[in-house]
Amino acid sequence: MIKLIRKSLGSLIVFFNWLFKPKQIKRTHDQQNQINEQVKGLSLYQFHGCPFCVKVRRQIHRLNLPISLRDVNQHQHYRTELLNQGGKVKVPCLRIEKDNNVQWLYESSDINQFLEKQFR
Numbered sequence: 792m793i794k795l796i797r798k799s800l801g802s803l804i805v806f807f808n809w810l811f812k813p814k815q816i817k818r819t820h821d822q823q824n825q826i827n828e829q830v831k832g833l834s835l836y837q838f839h840g841c842p843f844c845v846k847v848r849r850q851i852h853r854l855n856l857p858i859s860l861r862d863v864n865q866h867q868h869y870r871t872e873l874l875n876q877g878g879k880v881k882v883p884c885l886r887i888e889k890d891n892n893v894q895w896l897y898e899s900s901d902i903n904q905f906l907e908k909q910f911r
């Protein structure tokens with residue numbers, strides 16, 4: 792029963808998110824290409840109906856960032872990666888790979904702040 796309520800609420804949030812998508816920032820072609828390169832080391836571990844993940848996906852959409860999304864409910868290996876390397880199965884979590892270093896950033900507000908700082 793609880794599972795059903797959570798699923799329905801998740802779908803509702805996803806629907807309203809779709810209905811009221813934030814406006815995407817526009818960049819020149821060259822600027823966008825540069826950003827596309829910069830985000831190559833980022834991936835977001837998340838799942839579709841999670842409200843905190845929707846919050847981060849909105850930020851990603853607004854900042855126009857082609858960050859790869861890894862659904863931990865649909866792909867067991869992403870869940871295992873998150874647990875073994877990040878430390879816990881809590882989403883959203885941003886995997887940040889830079890200069891052969893990997894960092895796992897939890898908490899939607901911290902992720903959004905990081906993205907804002909890096910890409911706005």
Ligand SMILES: N[C@@H](CCC(=O)N[C@@H](CS)C(=O)NCC(=O)O)C(=O)O
Pocket residue numbers: 841842843844880881882883897898899900
């Ligand atoms: N304060 C966290 C809350 C994240 C959260 O509660 N995520 C849920 C899914 S919607 C989760 O992963 N729960 C599993 C757990 O807490 O172990 C954030 O803002 O990111």
